[in-house]
Amino acid sequence: MVKQSFAVIGLGRFGTSIASKLIEADQEVMGIDINEERVEEGKLLVTHAVVLDSTEEESLKAVGIRNFDYVIVAIGNDMQASILTVLILKEMGVKQVIAKALNKRHGQVLTKVGADWVVHPERDMGERVAHQLLSPNVLNYIELSKDYNIEEIMLPPCMARKTLRELDLRAKYNVNVIAILSNENLIISPFPEHLIQNGDKAVVIGHRDDLNKLANLK
Ligand code: ATP
Numbered sequence: 007m008v009k010q011s012f013a014v015i016g017l018g019r020f021g022t023s024i025a026s027k028l029i030e031a032d033q034e035v036m037g038i039d040i041n042e043e044r045v046e047e048g049k050l051l052v053t054h055a056v057v058l059d060s061t062e063e064e065s066l067k068a069v070g071i072r073n074f075d076y077v078i079v080a081i082g083n084d085m086q087a088s089i090l091t092v093l094i095l096k097e098m099g100v101k102q103v104i105a106k107a108l109n110k111r112h113g114q115v116l117t118k119v120g121a122d123w124v125v126h127p128e129r130d131m132g133e134r135v136a137h138q139l140l141s142p143n144v145l146n147y148i149e150l151s152k153d154y155n156i157e158e159i160m161l162p163p164c165m166a167r168k169t170l171r172e173l174d175l176r177a178k179y180n181v182n183v184i185a186i187l188s189n190e191n192l193i194i195s196p197f198p199e200h201l202i203q204n205g206d207k208a209v210v211i212g213h214r215d216d217l218n219k220l221a222n223l224k
Contacts, residue, residue, distance in 0.1 A: 007031060010075040014052070015060045015091060017044040020106055020127060021080030025052050036069065060091040063098065072098055079105040079121075085112050089119055096120030143221045145207060156184065156211045162223045163204055171198035179220045181212030 010033055014025045017039040028035045029052060037052035039045045040059045048055040058065040060081070071077060077100050081088040088105060089112075095103045096119065105121040107113035113124045137144065146158040165173055175181055186193045186200060187207040193200065210217060 007033075009033060011073065012036070013038060013069075013071060013074040013077045014080055015039075015077065016080035016082070016106075017041075017048040017055070018080060018082065020082065021078065022048065022051060024078055024080065029053070036074070038069070059087075061087050061094070063094050066094060066098065071095065072100055074100065076102045076104060079103065082106055082108050085115075088112070089115055092116055092121045093119040141218065141221045144217075150211075153213055154211070155214050155217055156209065157217050157221065158187070158207055158209050159217070159221050161202060161206050161208055164223070165202050166204040166206075168202055169198065170196055170200050170202070173202065175208075175210070175220065179212070180216040181210045181220060183208050183210050185209040 012028050012033055013036045014021045015038045017025070017037050021037070025035050025037055025048070035052045037045065037048040037055040038058055038060060039048065040057065042057050045055045045057045056069055058069065060066060077095055079088055079091050079095070081091060085108060092103055092105050102122050103120065104123045104125065105116045107116055107124050107126050113126055116124045137147065143160040144157050145160060148156045150156060170183060175183060183196060184194070186196045186202070187209065188203055210220065
């Protein structure tokens with residue numbers, strides 16, 4: 007994987023979970039927090055950790071924030087600090103700023119001041135939990151648009167020992183198989199002769215209604 011540089015501002019649960027995943031992926035991560043204790047704890051986790059107030063432009067300049075490929079603003083409760091930080095970062099010319107929003111209004115303001123990607127962790131996680139409860143066979147999904155998804159679906163036992171040609175998911179369910187996950191092996195663009203095993207998962211693209219039908223097969 008290409009090594010990129012990330013700065014995470016705000017080392018709460020959200021910020022530290024992003025930072026540790028990035029470190030696990032062998033990326034360079036600077037952790038920033040106004041709270042010294044959080045920085046002390048964060049030191050064990052990131053490449054460098056510094057105490058600073060991200061609403062102070064000079065402090066951000068001093069750590070060379072402009073040179074980072076991505077800056078993640080993981081400040082939540084102090085909306086004013088989060089908005090001001092995003093504004094300063096974009097004014098300083100940081101290319102990619104990702105910011106956490108507490109609610110819809112906060113998100114709209116973050117977009118207005120230039121955030122390149124606004125995330126709503128509580129809202130998005132709530133939606134995912136509801137989705138998972140409604141379709142337990144859907145293990146993961148990406149929303150491509152209002153109507154279309156890519157979903158990782160647990161295939162029902164009745165499909166085991168059949169080839170993709172026999173199953174003919176395109177004709178029967180109007181979905182396309184992108185990949186099969188079989189015993190930790192990922193088979194991209196599987197051939198029609200590919201034989202499905204018990205417990206295989208399929209990564210499929212299609213209309214939400216069609217995917218639902220496939221995911222609810224017993
Ligand atoms: P989480 O929900 O991620 O656990 P939290 O509830 O601890 O976070 P938040 O208000 O979301 O608290 O803030 C996240 C972190 O951002 C805190 O550790 C806080 O000290 C830090 N923070 C807040 N304001 C600033 C600032 N101006 N500069 C740098 N860090 C800040």
